[in-house]
Amino acid sequence: MNASQSPDTRASELVAVMSLSQKIQMLHQALADTAGSFGAAGYVPAIPSLCIPAIVLNDAGSGLADGQTDVTAYPAAISQASSWDPTLQRQLGASLGEESFEKGVNVLLAPDVNIARVPLNGRTSEAFGEDPYLAGQTAAAYIQGVQSQHVIATVKHFDGNNQETNRMTINAEISQRTLEEIYQPPFNAAVNQGGAAAVMCGYNQVNGAYDCQNGPLLRGDLDGQMDFKGFVVSDWGGTHSTVASALNGLDMEMDVVQEPAILTRLAPIDNAAVENYLGEPLKAAVLSGQVPISVVNQMVHRIFRSMFAVGLFDHPVPPAPTGYLTPVDTAANQAVALKAAESGSVLLKNANGVLPLTSADKTIALIGLDASVGAETVNQAGGSVRVDQPLVSTPLAALLLRAAQSGDTVVYYDGTSPQVAAALAKSSNVAIVYAGYTEAEGTDLTNFNFTNAVCTVAVSECESVPANSDQLISAVSAANPHTVVVLNTGGPALMPWLNQVSSVLEMWYPGEEDGNAAAALLFGDVDPSGKLPITFPASLSQLPTNTAAQYPGVGGTEVYSEGLLVGYRWYDAKHLTPLFPFGFGMTYTSFSYSGLHVTPDGSSVKVSYSITNTGSRSGADVAQIYVSDPVASGEPPQQLKGYQKTFLQPGQTSVVTLTLPSSAFSYWSTTTNSWQIAPGTYGIRLADSSAGYALTGTVTR
Ligand code: GLC
Numbered sequence: 001m002n003a004s005q006s007p008d009t010r011a012s013e014l015v016a017v018m019s020l021s022q023k024i025q026m027l028h029q030a031l032a033d034t035a036g037s038f039g040a041a042g043y044v045p046a047i048p049s050l051c052i053p054a055i056v057l058n059d060a061g062s063g064l065a066d067g068q069t070d071v072t073a074y075p076a077a078i079s080q081a082s083s084w085d086p087t088l089q090r091q092l093g094a095s096l097g098e099e100s101f102e103k104g105v106n107v108l109l110a111p112d113v114n115i116a117r118v119p120l121n122g123r124t125s126e127a128f129g130e131d132p133y134l135a136g137q138t139a140a141a142y143i144q145g146v147q148s149q150h151v152i153a154t155v156k157h158f159d160g161n162n163q164e165t166n167r168m169t170i171n172a173e174i175s176q177r178t179l180e181e182i183y184q185p186p187f188n189a190a191v192n193q194g195g196a197a198a199v200m201c202g203y204n205q206v207n208g209a210y211d212c213q214n215g216p217l218l219r220g221d222l223d224g225q226m227d228f229k230g231f232v233v234s235d236w237g238g239t240h241s242t243v244a245s246a247l248n249g250l251d252m253e254m255d256v257v258q259e260p261a262i263l264t265r266l267a268p269i270d271n272a273a274v275e276n277y278l279g280e281p282l283k284a285a286v287l288s289g290q291v292p293i294s295v296v297n298q299m300v301h302r303i304f305r306s307m308f309a310v311g312l313f314d315h316p317v318p319p320a321p322t323g324y325l326t327p328v329d330t331a332a333n334q335a336v337a338l339k340a341a342e343s344g345s346v347l348l349k350n351a352n353g354v355l356p357l358t359s360a361d362k363t364i365a366l367i368g369l370d371a372s373v374g375a376e377t378v379n380q381a382g383g384s385v386r387v388d389q390p391l392v393s394t395p396l397a398a399l400l401l402r403a404a405q406s407g408d409t410v411v412y413y414d415g416t417s418p419q420v421a422a423a424l425a426k427s428s429n430v431a432i433v434y435a436g437y438t439e440a441e442g443t444d445l446t447n448f449n450f451t452n453a454v455c456t457v458a459v460s461e462c463e464s465v466p467a468n469s470d471q472l473i474s475a476v477s478a479a480n481p482h483t484v485v486v487l488n489t490g491g492p493a494l495m496p497w498l499n500q501v502s503s504v505l506e507m508w509y510p511g512e513e514d515g516n517a518a519a520a521l522l523f524g525d526v527d528p529s530g531k532l533p534i535t536f537p538a539s540l541s542q543l544p545t546n547t548a549a550q551y552p553g554v555g556g557t558e559v560y561s562e563g564l565l566v567g568y569r570w571y572d573a574k575h576l577t578p579l580f581p582f583g584f585g586m587t588y589t590s591f592s593y594s595g596l597h598v599t600p601d602g603s604s605v606k607v608s609y610s611i612t613n614t615g616s617r618s619g620a621d622v623a624q625i626y627v628s629d630p631v632a633s634g635e636p637p638q639q640l641k642g643y644q645k646t647f648l649q650p651g652q653t654s655v656v657t658l659t660l661p662s663s664a665f666s667y668w669s670t671t672t673n674s675w676q677i678a679p680g681t682y683g684i685r686l687a688d689s690s691a692g693y694a695l696t697g698t699v700t701r
Contacts, residue, residue, distance in 0.1 A: 529587055
């Protein structure tokens, strides 16, 4: 307990005094725990005689999940990524880390950095989109925030966990170059920039071996290339062996435990005995010599090293059930959730300046179930990420309140009949239509069609299941061209009515502050500043993974034959025009860029530019830097390698300088099996989207 010693020294001293049984106890889910973790997903009991605290693992991609109560439901990860604001993301991580600590949770099972290879993936909203650089930066900021509160963040699911179909067994066939350039960089940034103290290995296989016993992935890429010093914990039920797991890099096994219904959560979790590999079977493997004791010592060492490094020994969380019973949804954290929901919303269209709503909009028709009772469903995804926290306000409640402040009237209709909705729109100054679809872990979407929100309250409030949202939007916009569509989706949406409506605001799954964020954005109290972290295709036929072999896979294997061409890389290479490009997002003001300078600086390159708010309202824009490698490198046409969000008052100009490290110009050579820089001229594109107008420059490497 000498905090002046290094985490490694402290871990070594502790392992040296432990019995084999004590070591083994640290490596797996408690089977019949006494103290109980009261609601968390995973629990490893304390060893008080050695001052070892209990390890309590809980889901938290967008708030403390797994049934925890009186917590804050933050926006979904896809929204967090849409803010392109590492400062805000670090703040969100710190708020979430603080809530976890007070709840007695010292290991968070987030962030999820799996790349959106397949936008139909049922967990698209749980991760940070299609670009490795944006995902890595967003994850690193979240992790820094969480771990600043002495709570371990667990970056997941390493690796190749990019679909839910057959997720427990599917074998992802991925080339090393594709792994190195697309699927591993977010984990590298999480580990080496974010300092992630834990990694969760996924359910699937990569190149024929399950993630949690995959030596090339765990020993080769994670430990070797990324120099990861923390511990690897399995996804729940993702362990498949004792000896192979221990020898190939798994450190802790988590299993699906049979938990009582939430109502009886106040009793310790009665973990039904579950099959486990790193418990008694591992002890037997050590005693039989199949697994050297040095391997077990290293497994335990890695867990303790992370715990010492993040402060779990020196800052123990409140013991269960104290923490479990503590409300942690403070006003300060709710304010962070609101700001994140506002900043993560993306304004995709705003013709005729219909938004923000002005005092001229005396009567506002608000149409669609997702604006009222449906909002309880679509403010989050389903599955292990879902937070048991009611909305602070529905869009209807918040808009009624906000409209009253400016003397406007809001008239709501759930949208059951398009004709009735059209009549209401016709008699209103502006019509706002809500549409969205739900998604959840365990299944993928088959299309991007809007699901009509299912009533979560008495059917009497819903009248009946509302009409098809596309029909509804078409009918309303035909009746009133001043139609605004607000979307709650976990990923892309198709918009057959796009040319008929004036405005489209993508709010993703905004969390508990759904209503207040919508009101602030629609009335212009806050300027929309989000940018798409995922391409919106014009049709399903544009998707890069359109063969069964690629997705969902054939004969148990999915072949990543699109290679590096994920997301916008595909659209650029195939000269496809999507509905909305990666990086796109509008504001209520306008920005201009000038004075691009690209200057070599040793092995780095400095990029400087001026950004001016040329509009009449304050706002923020995100300058994105895309690098185009020499064609001989075989790289995609352009790749995001830097970005900066700048907030400016009307007329204000800021000069920004960003540094591109040498890694921004590297590619993975399959001949030398290492990172190389192709000699030649590199294009630099500075823009506020991956498509459209840009300032350009070049640099020779
Ligand atoms: C789930 C998910 C994982 C989650 C874990 C614990 O199956 O794959 O993301 O953290 O189990 O709930």
